[in-house]
Amino acid sequence: MTTRTKVLEKNGAAKSSLASVWTRAFTSNSEWPDKEEFLDVIYWARQALGVILGIIWGLLPLKGVLGLLLFVLINAGAIYFYFSNFQSVDEDEYGGAWELTKEGFMTSFAGFLVTWIIIYSGLYYETDKLSSI
Amino acid sequence: MWADTLLIVFISICTALLGEGLTWLMVYRTEKYQKLKAEVEKQSKKLEKRKETHGDSLDKQHKKKIEREEERLKNNNRDLSFVKMKSMFAIGFAFTALLSMFNSIFDGRVVARLPFLPLTWIQGLSHRNLPGEDYYDCSFIFIYILCTMSIRQNIQKLLGFAPSRAASKQGNSLFGTAPGQFK
Numbered sequence: 001m002t003t004r005t006k007v008l009e010k011n012g013a014a015k016s017s018l019a020s021v022w023t024r025a026f027t028s029n030s031e032w033p034d035k036e037e038f039l040d041v042i043y044w045a046r047q048a049l050g051v052i053l054g055i056i057w058g059l060l061p062l063k064g065v066l067g068l069l070l071f072v073l074i075n076a077g078a079i080y081f082y083f084s085n086f087q088s089v090d091e092d093e094y095g096g097a098w099e100l101t102k103e104g105f106m107t108s109f110a111g112f113l114v115t116w117i118i119i120y121s122g123l124y125y126e127t128d129k130l131s132s133i
Numbered sequence: 134m135w136a137d138t139l140l141i142v143f144i145s146i147c148t149a150l151l152g153e154g155l156t157w158l159m160v161y162r163t164e165k166y167q168k169l170k171a172e173v174e175k176q177s178k179k180l181e182k183r184k185e186t187h188g189d190s191l192d193k194q195h196k197k198k199i200e201r202e203e204e205r206l207k208n209n210n211r212d213l214s215f216v217k218m219k220s221m222f223a224i225g226f227a228f229t230a231l232l233s234m235f236n237s238i239f240d241g242r243v244v245a246r247l248p249f250l251p252l253t254w255i256q257g258l259s260h261r262n263l264p265g266e267d268y269y270d271c272s273f274i275f276i277y278i279l280c281t282m283s284i285r286q287n288i289q290k291l292l293g294f295a296p297s298r299a300a301s302k303q304g305n306s307l308f309g310t311a312p313g314q315f316k
Binding site for chain 2: 043058067108
């Protein structure tokens with residue numbers, strides 16, 4: 001039943017003059033009549049950002065609290081910039097800036113840690129282990 | 134190092150898919166669940182809208198209506214959790230057994246090197262059953278939990294099994310706010 005409702009919603013959106021979610025996500029000041037849709041964009045953007053930052057941090061390699069802090073700052077900052085400057089949405093409609101800033105944060109953080117740890121261990125395990133002895 | 138960590142990611146993807154598959158088999162596909170879920174979602178959205186438009190008004194009639202709807206939503210939410218509960222228990226037991234099996238396979242094995250020193254209360258998890266005092270060494274369970282946190286939720290969302298935001302928001306507010314807020 002849920003799938004059917006979703007299909008109906010999608011068809012409804014397709015019939016209207018609105019462009020696809022992808023196009024709107026990358027176009028500034030797009031219209032977001034469906035709040036859930038915009039929150040989904042924020043959620044998935046955050047997951048992608050988490051994995052990308054994890055890969056970069058692992059390759060560099062960034063270590064320690066600095067890596068964690070930088071991730072939190074960039075992740076929250078980029079999303080804040082995205083919804084307040086790029087899309088210019090009314091934060092209050094979504095329950096305030098905090099609600100948007102924390103949308104999908106923990107999942108993104110977990111994804112970031114996993115990629116960071118995997119890449120770092122794969123590339124620098126031996127050197128790191130030797131230097132600690 | 135690559136082999137162990139990638140194997141853990143693979144295990145976690147498989148267990149997440151298995152968990153969702155089993156839940157689908159036992160819960161999601163049942164008519165009762167689908168009916169209740171659609172009802173809860175509809176009611177949550179309706180209630181949210183009503184609260185937005187009349188939330189601040191002092192009109193007694195509106196408040197009564199909101200209260201009534203909250204009560205109905207609460208009942209439906211309870212029924213929904215009850216439908217889920219039985220299968221969750223079954224899956225929980227199966228996964229605890231699986232986890233202990235993986236735990237014994239990776240027992241005492243350093244699977245990764247952490248690029249940061251974990252907080253003291255996390256070290257018990259990240260250094261579980263590992264020899265030595267080097268807390269940068271990481272155990273299976275820590276990576277597995279992180280993988281599950283990220284992969285399971287994303288898979289649920291991709292498959293459309295995650296609870297809707299409106300429903301979880303209303304669900305939380307039901308337990309989070311003082312009773313009789315709209316009296």
